[in-house]
Amino acid sequence: MMELLATRAITDGKELHDQAHRHAEGQLFCVQSGVVSVQTDAGRWVLPPGCLGWVPPWQSHAATSHGALQACSHYFGEAGARASMPAVLTVVRNTPLLQALLVELPPAGAARSHYLQTFAHAFGCQPPLAGFLPMPAHPRLQALATTLLQQPADSADLDGWAQRCGMSRRTLTRRFAQETGWSLGQWRQQMRLQCALAQLARGLPVTTVALDCGYQSVSAFIALFREHFGVTPGVWQAGGR
Known part of the structure; x- marks a missing residue:
């Protein structure tokens, strides 16, 4: 019991x-x-x-x-x-x-x-909420993921990530998907949304959050946030969730 x-x-x-x-x-x-x-x-x-x-x-x-x-x-x-x-x-x-x-x-x-x-x-x-960000187990992939978590605005592309990891583009793509179940692009999107939630909770302005988390425009951030959470970042921050 x-x-x-x-x-x-x-x-x-x-x-x-x-x-x-x-x-x-x-x-x-x-x-x-x-x-x-x-x-x-x-x-x-x-x-x-x-x-x-x-x-x-x-x-x-x-x-x-x-x-x-x-x-x-x-x-x-x-x-x-x-x-x-x-x-x-x-x-x-x-x-x-x-x-x-x-x-x-x-x-x-x-x-x-x-x-x-x-x-x-x-x-x-209750249906589980989608708030999980899987971490890869391979040391080089884990180091890459940790760096991106610390620097969500990092704009490197797949070739840049592969170079950092000392892997070919194909190997990086395959191994990351095998270990997390997600593509690097999907993983980065979820990571940025997580970082955005944390910054909004601290009271930072929506524009600052969008830029700090690597979005190319505030409108793109607002649209993606609303798609995932059902409200705009401003409404979420004001408690209207």
Whole structure:
């Protein structure tokens, strides 16, 4: 059965900068404002406001906040978490039902267990959100991906990337797709959107975010952002998501 062991609240806007660590408990991030990025060996997830992020027991992870953070973390016992929650890191929308099951959780007894099992079932029924950025395992490809994460405006083309990695264009394309499931172009697009969310959460102007993240024009950034998130960057930043 699911067992909620502890809850850690972050309600004063402080930034979160956890080093990579792991623990026996399953951890549930609940983000109200700001953005949290969670780095694992497999890649990086981004949790925007209004989302829940599940980290399974013993999953190595490092969490970083962007912008004034209002959030909390719930820690669940290992046995129940393994039996009832996803086996991989998962991000879903925080629905009214999921929120109510935790807010109204009874202090003890059979009712508490029933609430937690219902929460686990409802969480599993939610479609995962597309917030994952896979990281390649090959050292040279990983170094390239890390550089691009640090410099999202890097405008090098495929030939330039291949030269940096000491690979042929064909080898780079094939190996990157094999290790991430994405083309380099798809990966860079997702990476830039993740970086844009983080910068918008810090309150930077839309124009600054567009240029810092490598978009050729503000209008192109706005169009792509709206295509992926359903609203413009300005509306998202104002809380209209």
